[in-house]
Amino acid sequence: MPVVAAVKKAFTNIFVLSWDVSLTLINLVSPKRKIGHVTPKGFPGHDGKWPEYIAPSSEDSRCACPALNAMANHGILPRDGKNISFKELNHAIRTTFNFAPSFCFFVPHFSADMLHKPYSKGTFDLEELSLHNGIEHDASLCREDVVHQPDQGTPHLPFIKELLATATGKDAEGNPLLTPADLSAYSSKRRVDARETNPEFTLSFFHKMFGSSNSSTLLTILGGRIKDIEPFLVDERIPDGWESRIRAPMGLTLMTFNRTVLKVERGIDEKKYLASENETAQAPATAPSPSS
Numbered sequence: 001m002p003v004v005a006a007v008k009k010a011f012t013n014i015f016v017l018s019w020d021v022s023l024t025l026i027n028l029v030s031p032k033r034k035i036g037h038v039t040p041k042g043f044p045g046h047d048g049k050w051p052e053y054i055a056p057s058s059e060d061s062r063c064a065c066p067a068l069n070a071m072a073n074h075g076i077l078p079r080d081g082k083n084i085s086f087k088e089l090n091h092a093i094r095t096t097f098n099f100a101p102s103f104c105f106f107v108p109h110f111s112a113d114m115l116h117k118p119y120s121k122g123t124f125d126l127e128e129l130s131l132h133n134g135i136e137h138d139a140s141l142c143r144e145d146v147v148h149q150p151d152q153g154t155p156h157l158p159f160i161k162e163l164l165a166t167a168t169g170k171d172a173e174g175n176p177l178l179t180p181a182d183l184s185a186y187s188s189k190r191r192v193d194a195r196e197t198n199p200e201f202t203l204s205f206f207h208k209m210f211g212s213s214n215s216s217t218l219l220t221i222l223g224g225r226i227k228d229i230e231p232f233l234v235d236e237r238i239p240d241g242w243e244s245r246i247r248a249p250m251g252l253t254l255m256t257f258n259r260t261v262l263k264v265e266r267g268i269d270e271k272k273y274l275a276s277e278n279e280t281a282q283a284p285a286t287a288p289s290p291s292s
């Protein structure tokens with residue numbers, strides 16, 4: 001990397017981190033947004049009214065990320081998923097999901113760098129984001145590995161059903177909730193299975209953290225609620241009346257998010273999953289299963 005570009009990148013990172021710390025502190029001392037008032041007035045989803053959902057046609061561009069696809073399916077991003085500017089993406093994720101401005105700046109910047117495009121003037125089609133081992137990586141929770149499925153733009157329903165069925169939490173009304181431990185357990189399973197079935201399997205430390213970041217979105221922005229996660233992952237649709245579960249006035253910062261990500265990632269244990277799988281296989285048919 002040329003020196004000028006490297007220095008610029010270092011300064012950008014320092015700037016984003018300091019900004020993020022300030023926003024985290026402001027959140028700590030400010031009252032939360034009121035329930036029902038998280039999505040700002042004048043933006044799609046205010047009062048729980050989301051623009052119409054239209055499932056994508058085969059002409060539309062979609063990527064491996066359910067949240068961005070959902071935005072295109074509701075017309076919050078262009079419905080065809082094409083020619084989206086990085087800046088437009090920044091503003092749209094801020095109001096739709098209540099990620100902090102530092103987060104909303106960081107993610108499109110990272111994507112622009114990955115695609116070797118300029119952040120300020122660049123545009124992209126959603127499918128470009130599925131560049132393998134850029135953001136997209138093996139052992140995903142809602143896509144088959146790219147070796148098995150070159151089209152990363154559509155959900156793999158068997159994985160999603162399996163994931164939803166692992167929820168062990170309950171909210172105050174008794175509705176099922178996905179917990180950090182559930183996500184760690186299912187991620188362990190996916191990593192073991194992908195390693196066994198994908199001859200080209202790779203998963204760097206960076207992509208492990210990235211994968212756990214996705215999972216953490218289900219816990220933070222979606223509050224772990226299966227009732228909301230199901231339409232988000234299955235149809236890539238935002239349910240009527242939905243709003244982000246992040247009520248912090250400055251939104252979800254990278255620093256706050258990191259705590260959930262680390263919890264999920266640290267809980268992932270492929271050896272433990274393998275051991276439980278062997279036990280299940282060897283247990284006599286009449287014995288109670290090890291999980292009960």
Ligand SMILES: *[C@@H]1O[C@H](CO)[C@@H](O)[C@H](O)[C@H]1NC(C)=O
Pocket residue numbers: 083085123
């Ligand atoms: C993409 O969008 C820009 C405006 O953001 C527009 O000027 C340009 O013509 C569009 N390109 C295509 C191929 O639609």
Ligand SMILES: *[C@@H]1O[C@H](CO)[C@@H](O)[C@H](O)[C@H]1NC(C)=O
Pocket residue numbers: 063064065066135136137138139140141142143210211212214215
């Ligand atoms: C996380 O999201 C990216 C992009 O949306 C996807 O390609 C990747 O496979 C996901 N990882 C997991 C563990 O779901």
Ligand SMILES: *[C@@H]1O[C@H](CO)[C@@H](O)[C@H](O)[C@H]1NC(C)=O
Pocket residue numbers: 017020254255258
């Ligand atoms: C999040 O955690 C990772 C891993 O410990 C660290 O490299 C990164 O700098 C952290 N980011 C923030 C914004 O705290």
